[in-house]
Amino acid sequence: MSKYDKMVEVNRERSDEKIAAARAAIRKMMENGDRVSVPKLMQMTGLSRGFFYKNPTIRADFDRAVEQQAGTVDPRRGILDKAMDGRIELLQQQVMKLKQENDALKKENQKLQKALNKKSLNIIKNL
Secondary structure (H helix, E strand, O other): OOHHHHHHHHHHHHHHHHHHHHHHHHHHHHHHOOOOOHHHHHHHHOOOHHHHHHOHHHHHHHHHHHHHHOOOOOHHHHHHHHHHHHHHHHHHHHHHHHHHHHHHHHHHHHHHHHHHHHHHHHHHHHO
């Protein structure tokens, strides 16, 4: 076996090891319910960002994992949704209260306009 063939074989083995490590990390994140992201995978495996984007095998695994997680719910999201629902309800109540106040002010304004018009008519008649 020539030196070149040996070098190609060693590079292939390293590449296979990297792919196995990346796949294991993706699988582990999926099992733990962690959101799969390139920065987290970089941190877990020590591999470069480019490896996850340029390697077609890993890119396909990564995309599949992200697609699967698109339907899952983050546990923190439920808490945030409840808090936001409470906030929305509070704001809706505030809007209703302001609408009622606005309607009351419009009615009062109409009454005052009518009174002002009557007063103006009385002044004109007295002239």
